[in-house]
Amino acid sequence: MTDRVAIAGIGMTSFGKFLDRSVKSLSEEAVRIALEDAGIGADKVDRIYFGNSASGTITGQEMIRGQAALRNTGLMGKPIINVENACATGSTAFHLAWQTVASGQADIVLAVGAEKLSHADKTVSIAAFGGAVDKEEELPSHVGTGSGSIFMDIYAERTRRYMDATGTTPADFARITVKSRHAASLNPFAQFRKETTVEEVLASRMISEPLTLPMCSAIGDGAAAVILCSSRVASKLSRSRPVWVASSALVSGSADPSKPNASSRAAKAAYESASIGPEEVHVAEVHDASAPGELINYEVMQFCAPGDAAELLRSGATDLGGRISVNPSGGLLSRGHPIGATGTAQIFELVQQLRGEAGARQRESAKVAVAQNSGGQVGGDSAAAVVSILVA
Secondary structure, eight states: OOSOEEEEEEEEOOOBOOTTOOHHHHHHHHHHHHHHHHTOOGGGOOEEEEEOSSHHHHTOOOSOHHHHHTTTTTOBTBOEEEEOBTBTHHHHHHHHHHHHHHTTSOSEEEEEEEEEOOOSSHHHHHHHHGGGBOTTSOOOTTTTSSSSOHHHHHHHHHHHHHHHHHOOOHHHHHHHHHHHHHHHHTOTTOSOOOOOOHHHHHTSOEEETTEEGGGBOOOOEEEEEEEEEEHHHHTTSSOSSOEEEEEEEEEEOOSOTTSOOHHHHHHHHHHHHHTOOGGGOOEEEOOOSBHHHHHHHHHHTTSSOTTOHHHHHHHTTTSTTSTTEEOTTOHHHHTOOOGGGHHHHHHHHHHHHHHTOOGGGOOTTOOEEEEEEEEOBBTTBOSEEEEEEEEO
16 A cells, blocks of 8 residues: 545435435435545545445345436446445445555545345345345345345354353343433434333343344445545545544455454454554444444454444443444444445444534534445455544
């Protein structure tokens, strides 16, 4: 890599269920806001990485998803590269944009993550997740025992093993949801903004033991866009304090169950590349597609020792404004998880934090931020994982 990479602009739509909106509409809004934030026109963008996971299933739009979504944005004629990597799609688009600028291939690159998961027939939405596993691999026996979500059954089985190993309880997972909803209540972009209680979470409908409905991320729509640029370009833009990408690591799942999982390996690579340790992180967005995922990822990201995640949560260290403010956006649980947009939405939140623009969600004096996003399932591992570190 030859150049430092700055984040010059960010844009995001509200996340929610928008049956009357399209991927095109959502993408146009996010891109327009990001360009305005960077203070540049579409003509200045050299390349676009467009992330979308599920349009082929939801709307039948295959192959030219980015070109179709961006045709009215002024970006047509530029290189548009379509990216799909399950729930890690948006973060993969961001990683590729960072690589492109860092290697000197382009000065200004746009990463877009956009998804419309809502459909009048909910079974269509649920079916979209079925493509994120190896279709030639026999599913484990526990998949299909819950209320219909393949991945919640996968997460539930992982959660049961985690509970057996650590003594963590469903009440701890409920506390994650309560924390998540509180953060989202302060986030104007979030899908679920009503606060809740541990008792309400535990009493809710069971999806896949021990996961109740509020412990599971929901179907939703949205888009987020990030503009990355070289240090030379950053020095010419009006923003005096850009956010810098210290590192970004992308890995795939391992076929060897004795090796660390994908997110652990991506975290190790990102920390080493940035010469930054987990103890230096002020704010993090981690992949909490289910509430236990946040706890498990405290350990994956080395915020605590193995088995100590519940203790870290109970200490308040990961609350808003805590030592390591984790998922101040509300995370996937409450900000929402329109899968192709999740990775870029994480970056959006972290840039706001490092700029000091997160309002009531702000972690004071935030200088170092990390995003962890994983997607799909192959064997016992995520199919893809991306960890990116940002610094002010």
